[in-house]
Amino acid sequence: MPNLSELLSSFDAVQGLELPDDWRQGRTAYGGIITALGVAAAIQAHPQPLPALRAVQVAFIGPAVGRLTFAPQILRQGKSVVNAAVDVHADGTLVARLMLVFGRARDSVIVHDHSVRPAVAEPMACGEFRMSDMPFAPAFTRNFQMRPAGGALPVSGAKQPELLIWMRHVNASGVDPAVALVAMADALPPAAFTSFTAPAPISSINWSFELLGPAPEGEWFLLRSFSEYARDGYSSQDMHVWDAQGRVVLRGRQSVAVFA
Numbered sequence: 001m002p003n004l005s006e007l008l009s010s011f012d013a014v015q016g017l018e019l020p021d022d023w024r025q026g027r028t029a030y031g032g033i034i035t036a037l038g039v040a041a042a043i044q045a046h047p048q049p050l051p052a053l054r055a056v057q058v059a060f061i062g063p064a065v066g067r068l069t070f071a072p073q074i075l076r077q078g079k080s081v082v083n084a085a086v087d088v089h090a091d092g093t094l095v096a097r098l099m100l101v102f103g104r105a106r107d108s109v110i111v112h113d114h115s116v117r118p119a120v121a122e123p124m125a126c127g128e129f130r131m132s133d134m135p136f137a138p139a140f141t142r143n144f145q146m147r148p149a150g151g152a153l154p155v156s157g158a159k160q161p162e163l164l165i166w167m168r169h170v171n172a173s174g175v176d177p178a179v180a181l182v183a184m185a186d187a188l189p190p191a192a193f194t195s196f197t198a199p200a201p202i203s204s205i206n207w208s209f210e211l212l213g214p215a216p217e218g219e220w221f222l223l224r225s226f227s228e229y230a231r232d233g234y235s236s237q238d239m240h241v242w243d244a245q246g247r248v249v250l251r252g253r254q255s256v257a258v259f260a
Helices: 004-009 031-045 139-141 178-183 191-195
Strands: 052-060 069-078 081-090 093-103 144-151 162-169 200-204 206-211 219-232 236-241 249-260
Touching: 004 031, 004 178, 004 249, 031 052, 031 069, 031 081, 031 093, 031 178, 052 178, 081 236, 139 144, 162 178, 162 191, 178 206, 178 219, 178 249, 191 219, 219 249
Parallel strands: none
Antiparallel strands: 052 093, 052 206, 069 081, 081 093, 144 162, 162 219, 200 249, 206 249, 219 236, 236 249
16 A cells, blocks of 8 residues: 555656555545645646645546546746646546645734634544544545544534544655645545435535645644535535644635535
């Protein structure tokens, strides 16, 4: 099973790759790894080091099956901000489109943080949750260690559709911290899955997120997903990631198709 470190050590955006089964969810590739590889492709293609990754918008267009290739493009390069796009193809068919914003830090007197991390126990004080052992778990979950810190579990009939789990990569050594964070940040099941009483299909449609503060570092991160609204077969969810020191490092939104 190639972990993230091994997968990225030989990644070439132009040549592309066929993702091993351990990075798949059902018939398609895991959305977090598609997004992380898209970010890596943009960084790889730029002749000079890019500023810090600030924001990403992803449209998951079709099943990512077969050989994946990545076509990055710089849309605009200003003094502080670089806008880029990456199209992801699977055997020549467009399967995802990314819009990326990289931005240099600037001096500013405006500094505030009103985000509030839930009060939870430290990672090692929480019991391990082997999601990969559950019969409906996608294969890619083997690449992460998980420890529930609160909220509900998948397929538990929860009235409060929230997931709150400490998570870390099996191995992300040598990987750009921002790329590693992106590869992890979509690893939770959609929060609406906690309201299910029996397994049924559920699929991400899009994903938009912002990276906050300094470059994320550390092993364990607290991931929270909350389905704020669900109706007509779609769920709208809010997503946050905090580091082990309690600093918010990522926040995002996602639309999910629900087949239950």
